[in-house]
Amino acid sequence: MADHHGAYCIDRPDFGSLFSALKKRGYSLVGPTVQDGAIVFDEIEAVDDLPEGWTDEQDAGTYRIRKRDDKALFGFNSGPHSWKKFLYPSETKLWSARRTEDGFEIEEGEKTIPQYAFIGVHPCDLRAIEIQDKIFMAPDTADPRYGRKREAAFVIALNCGQASKTCFCTSMGTGPRAESGFDIALTEIMGEGYHYFLAESGSERGHDVLRESGCRSAADIDFESAAKVSRQAVDGQIRAIDTNGIKEMLYRNYENKHWEDVAERCMSCANCTLVCPTCFCSKTEDEMSLDGEIADRWRYWDSCFTLDFSYIHGGTIRQTIRSRYRQWMTHKLAAWYDQFGSSGCVGCGRCIAWCPVGIDITAEVKALRESEGGKKNG
Ligand code: SF4
Numbered sequence: 557m558a559d560h561h562g563a564y565c566i567d568r569p570d571f572g573s574l575f576s577a578l579k580k581r582g583y584s585l586v587g588p589t590v591q592d593g594a595i596v597f598d599e600i601e602a603v604d605d606l607p608e609g610w611t612d613e614q615d616a617g618t619y620r621i622r623k624r625d626d627k628a629l630f631g632f633n634s635g636p637h638s639w640k641k642f643l644y645p646s647e648t649k650l651w652s653a654r655r656t657e658d659g660f661e662i663e664e665g666e667k668t669i670p671q672y673a674f675i676g677v678h679p680c681d682l683r684a685i686e687i688q689d690k691i692f693m694a695p696d697t698a699d700p701r702y703g704r705k706r707e708a709a710f711v712i713a714l715n716c717g718q719a720s721k722t723c724f725c726t727s728m729g730t731g732p733r734a735e736s737g738f739d740i741a742l743t744e745i746m747g748e749g750y751h752y753f754l755a756e757s758g759s760e761r762g763h764d765v766l767r768e769s770g771c772r773s774a775a776d777i778d779f780e781s782a783a784k785v786s787r788q789a790v791d792g793q794i795r796a797i798d799t800n801g802i803k804e805m806l807y808r809n810y811e812n813k814h815w816e817d818v819a820e821r822c823m824s825c826a827n828c829t830l831v832c833p834t835c836f837c838s839k840t841e842d843e844m845s846l847d848g849e850i851a852d853r854w855r856y857w858d859s860c861f862t863l864d865f866s867y868i869h870g871g872t873i874r875q876t877i878r879s880r881y882r883q884w885m886t887h888k889l890a891a892w893y894d895q896f897g898s899s900g901c902v903g904c905g906r907c908i909a910w911c912p913v914g915i916d917i918t919a920e921v922k923a924l925r926e927s928e929g930g931k932k933n934g
């Protein structure tokens with residue numbers, strides 16, 4: 557029998573003990589919940605808050621939830637929210653300036669930093685968090701708020717057991733099994749008469765929490781069952797991106813006529829950037845109280861699909877939708893490698909499901925490649 561040090565099994569009735577161990581350590585629990593016809597992330601208190609027995613059906617321009625035939629706690633894929641909702645919120649007060657007798661004083665916008673435990677982070681989203689770390693925790697571009705929240709966060713990953721029609725993590729090398737970047741990784745294993753979680757620790761603090769959570773040690777058979785769960789998620793993926801030479805392919809296709817074709821469909825609504833777990837562009841705005849005593853500086857998510865985003869003195873640089881979609885996709889799948897050493901896309905499929913006209917990044921890459929005919933990789 558293999559040595560499975562740090563791996564345990566938690567039976568479904570005991571799953572709440574994991575929550576208790578985290579709460580005891582002062583964490584605010586954040587996880588998936590059903591709200592407004594979608595599975596979204598929010599603060600949760602107990603296992604009952606999870607979307608037990610729910611799943612989602614997704615395709616280009618489509619997202620619906622429906623009941624499952626079983627009582628899986630994590631039987632769904634990516635929803636409209638990503639974890640940037642907590643680490644890099646859509647609205648952040650950066651600071652306030654208050655008038656004083658001899659000038660003004662500055663107060664930090666976020667005085668307390670929450671200590672989150674993220675419960676059920678899909679492997680693609682783990683990679684998305686790692687990508688945002690490279691941006692917000694790099695010495696030159698660091699956002700101290702992000703860094704403090706990130707360092708305090710306890711991460712429980714959830715290895716996927718199914719894929720939606722929009723998932724393509726396998727082709728991006730980001731899932732459906734978490735390899736690193738977590739404190740605990742769960743695999744939900746269920747069948748006739750059994751329902752439990754294989755829980756693998758990825759850090760010392762993860763191991764401590766598991767030891768305290770009423771777990772039994774994992775055996776070979778549990779790992780074999782978990783491998784079958786992951787296999788289902790691989791086999792269920794119907795979309796893919798061929799990443800071979802993709803950077804060079806996009807760089808040599810700035811003038812491809814296919815961008816016009818996309819621009820006829822794209823409404824430049826920015827949904828794709830807002831749901832994307834790696835998109836990080838923002839704008840800052842100042843707001844002043846009417847009496848002139850207080851000025852607040854806010855940061856809001858922005859998008860390369862807005863005209864203002866590329867506005868410099870004298871006008872907007874990317875005036876056409878063609879140029880804005882090209883910018884988005886070429887940044888994600890090409891320039892990102894030069895800037896951050898990896899793809900900016902983790903294959904979560906959110907931009908496909910939440911695009912109101914069903915524009916599909918995997919199909920657009922394929923179309924560009926096909927338009928090149930014989931000219932291939934590199
Ligand atoms: S690709 Fe779709 S989601 Fe993105 S801006 Fe265009 S219409 Fe909106």
Ligand code: SF4
Nearest residue numbers: 832901902904905907
């Ligand atoms: S580009 Fe689309 S599929 Fe890729 S990470 Fe962003 S939302 Fe997910």
